[in-house]
Amino acid sequence: MTVFMNIINKEIPADIIYEDDICMAFLDVNPSAPTHVLLIPKKPIKKLSDASPDDQAILGHLMVKVGEITRKLGCEDAFRIVINNGKDAQQTVFHLHLHILADRPFHWPPG
Ligand code: AMP
DSSP states (O other), X not given: OOXXXXXXXXXXXXXXXXXXXXEEEEEOSSOSSSEEEEEEESSOOOSGGGOOGGGHHHHHHHHHHHHHHHHHHTOTTSEEXXXXXXXXXXXXXXXXXEEEEESSOOOSSOO
16 A cells, blocks of 8 residues: 555545545645645556556546646646656656646756
8 A cells, every 4th residue: 555545545644735536636745846736546546557448537537637726726827747657757656646746947858
């Protein structure tokens, strides 16, 4: 079980900014930008590449919630979504999560 399941189960604290039956969004404890939110499904999908066709509605739900959450944060016009998939892509918590980063300059290509 990952630390994100502990957050979902309210066993450890987090700054939760959004929650519904399918997903939860909370502040990253070690932010990489002035605004850094993690958006996770409540279903413990280990990584994006493990998602199955059964997870299509969950993944769509997350994508739609990005707009709602960024509007709530006032950063809907400029943000970056990052999903690290796998150890060599710097994934450290093996529970699918979208990083929502905003309020700093971004460069392309990403590092
Ligand atoms: P990743 O490297 O893509 O797996 O991202 C994992 C993210 O989870 C990192 O940005 C961490 O700072 C963040 N993180 C780890 N533990 C916690 C926690 N207890 N509360 C909030 N964010 C966390």
